[in-house]
Amino acid sequence: FPELKRYVPVVYTSARDGKGIRRLLPLAIKIQRERSKRIPTSILSNLIAEFTANNKPNPKKGGKQLNFLFASQKSNNPPTFEVRFNDASLVSSDFLQGLEDELRGNFGYRGCPIRIQILGRKDR
Numbered sequence: 696f697p698e699l700k701r702y703v704p705v706v707y708t709s710a711r712d713g714k715g716i717r718r719l720l721p722l723a724i725k726i727q728r729e730r731s732k733r734i735p736t737s738i739l740s741n742l743i744a745e746f747t748a749n750n751k752p753n754p755k756k757g758g759k760q761l762n763f764l765f766a767s768q769k770s771n772n773p774p775t776f777e778v779r780f781n782d783a784s785l786v787s788s789d790f791l792q793g794l795e796d797e798l799r800g801n802f803g804y805r806g807c808p809i810r811i812q813i814l815g816r817k818d819r
């Protein structure tokens with residue numbers, strides 16, 4: 696699971712020697728706190744608008760540009776974000792990975808997955 700290495704902490708333990716065991720429970724509690732975070736819609740939207748403005752993919756589909764419309768946090772277990780653009784097909788996997796990195800860089804979420812749902816203007 697190489698993608699997990701980017702955000703999941705590793706604790707080396709030994710059942711025989713008991714090494715590292717005392718770090719597990721505090722780490723689990725910290726991860727649960729991270730997982731339970733709620734990001735206000737205005738802060739989330741401002742961050743994603745700025746990220747999109749600075750990282751717009753090259754135009755495709757007859758020169759159509761990616762435009763950010765709105766974002767909100769739909770749930771927090773696991774953290775799930777709904778991000779709406781003018782055309783969801785303009786969002787590349789590289790852009791999506793960068794957006795996840797931006798969210799983690801600003802809000803943490805160490806040790807837990809983040810779900811990002813990309814929607815277009817007309818998607819429900």
